[in-house]
Amino acid sequence: xxxxxxxxxxxxxxxxxxxxxxxxxxxxxxxxxxxxxxxxxxxxxxxxxxxxxxxxxxxxxxxxxxxxxxxxxxxxxxxxxxxxxxxxxxxxxxxxxxxxxxxxxxxxxxxxxxxxxxxxxxxxxxxxxxxxxxxxxxxxxxxxxxxxxxxxxxxxxxxxxxxxxxxxxxxxxxxxxxxxxxxxxxxxxxxxxxxxxxxxxxxxxxxxxxxxxxxxxxxxxxxxxxxxxxxxxxxxxxxxxxxxxxxxxxxxxxxxxxxxxxxxxxxxxxxxxxxxxxxxx
Numbered sequence: 001x002x003x004x005x006x007x008x009x010x011x012x013x014x015x016x017x018x019x020x021x022x023x024x025x026x027x028x029x030x031x032x033x034x035x036x037x038x039x040x041x042x043x044x045x046x047x048x049x050x051x052x053x054x055x056x057x058x059x060x061x062x063x064x065x066x067x068x069x070x071x072x073x074x075x076x077x078x079x080x081x082x083x084x085x086x087x088x089x090x091x092x093x094x095x096x097x098x099x100x101x102x103x104x105x106x107x108x109x110x111x112x113x114x115x116x117x118x119x120x121x122x123x124x125x126x127x128x129x130x131x132x133x134x135x136x137x138x139x140x141x142x143x144x145x146x147x148x149x150x151x152x153x154x155x156x157x158x159x160x161x162x163x164x165x166x167x168x169x170x171x172x173x174x175x176x177x178x179x180x181x182x183x184x185x186x187x188x189x190x191x192x193x194x195x196x197x198x199x200x201x202x203x204x205x206x207x208x209x210x211x212x213x214x215x216x217x218x219x220x221x222x223x224x225x226x227x228x229x230x231x232x233x234x235x236x237x238x239x240x241x242x243x244x245x246x247x248x249x250x251x252x253x254x255x256x257x258x259x260x261x262x263x264x265x266x267x268x269x270x271x272x273x274x275x276x277x278x279x280x281x
Contacts, residue, residue, distance in 0.1 A: 001082060002089045007098075007138050010052075010091050014140040022049035026141030026168075028132060031055040032072040032186040033081050036176040040145040041085045043173050052139050053082050054091040056098060060106070061127030072189045091139065098134060106130045109156045109163075115250045116152045116263055117274065120240050128153055129160050136161070141168050148175040149183050151261055151276050152250065175276075177203065183275045190271045198236035199268045202275040205230040209262055210277060218256050218281070220244040231266055240265035240272065247278055257281050 004010045017024055025044030029037050037053075044051040055078060062068035075092070082090055106126050112118075113125035136144065146154045158170045176184050181203035182196065191199060205227040217223060227242045244253050247261040256279070263276040 001079075001087050003079070004089060004091050005093055005097070007093060010089075010093075010138050011140075013089060014052075014138070017050055018140065023142040024048060024140060025051045026135070026139045026144040027051065027053045028135050028144065028146075029053060029055055030057045030071065030186065031078050032074055032189060033078045034176075034184045034186065034188075036147050036149065036184040038081065038085055039176050040147060040173050041082070041087060043171065044143065044145050045086055047171070048141075048143055050088040051086070052089045052091055052141070053087050054093075054135055054139070056091075056093055056131065056135075058098075058127055058131045059095055060099070060130055061124050063121060063123065066121075067187075067190075072186055091135075098131065107133050107160065109159050112152070112156050112159060112250055116241060116243060116245070117265060118152070120265070125153070125156055129156060132157050133160060133164070133166075136166055136168050143169045143171050145171045145173055148172050148278070149185070149274065149276070151247070151263060151278070155247070155250070181207075183273070185273060187271055187273065191268060195236060195268045195271065198234050199266075199271075199273055201231050201234040201237055202264060202266055202273060205264070206262060206275060206277045210279065213256050213279060213281060220253050220256050220260075223256060223262070227262070227264065231264075236268050238267040240267060 025048030027040045027044055057071050059068055107129045108126050109129055118125050154172050161168050161170050180200055182199055209223050209227055224242050224244055228239055231237050231239050242264040244260055244262050246253055247259050253260055259280050261278050265274045
């Protein structure tokens with residue numbers, strides 16, 4: 001596995017691969033990898049000739065009171081995972097490579113970035129879209145792979161790629177859960193054993209919603225209220241949001257019909273976790 005830390009080096013390798021006629025798969029990450037990330041790597045290896053994984057904890061997507069400095073990092077462990085997984089290249093730039101002195105250009109996707117997570121994390125998706133656009137330009141992927149846990153993020157990146165005619169296919173891969181049902185996330189590392197147990201309320205409330213809808217409930221407000229009630233019964237949990245939305249434009253829905261995304265964000269003490277389920281009724 002090649003390890004590249006410079007933008008120029010990554011662009012040079014990508015040009016070399018393209019001259020050889022190879023398709024490039026790309027998995028952008030912030031590191032502290034888990035099985036969810038590795039599932040994206042496996043999909044990339046199935047669908048492309050070479051796979052690049054980036055590890056970059058992007059300062060532009062963290063708010064001033066958020067966890068940028070304490071975000072979990074373990075490059076040695078991550079590198080071993082990726083090498084074992086057959087990754088062709090790890091791109092590991094520092095912040096000065098991505099945002100050199102004097103940097104002042106940012107990208108926004110209006111109408112999508114200020115909903116759901118964007119309401120409580122202003123500027124977050126501006127930072128996400130900007131770094132993904134830069135990474136797409138540097139790596140030049142034919143396909144880029146993202147997890148469905150970050151449903152809003154994937155939708156925004158798809159829109160950005162389409163609007164800017166990037167020529168990169170954005171591939172959404174299934175959400176990966178642990179045996180207990182908790183959606184895998186690097187931030188799970190913050191949780192104590194007590195908090196991990198409390199965090200199961202996220203997936204448990206979504207399963208309740210699925211059962212209620214399967215039993216005929218179509219009133220989105222009642223579904224949301226039921227989810228909130230279950231979460232609020234957990235002493236360590238605090239709801240950021242629970243919403244039922246159209247998965248294409250993120251508009252709230254009154255009725256659970258057709259394709260619906262039920263998304264939530266919950267604080268377990270100080271750790272903010274997200275989860276969702278997409279339904280077709």
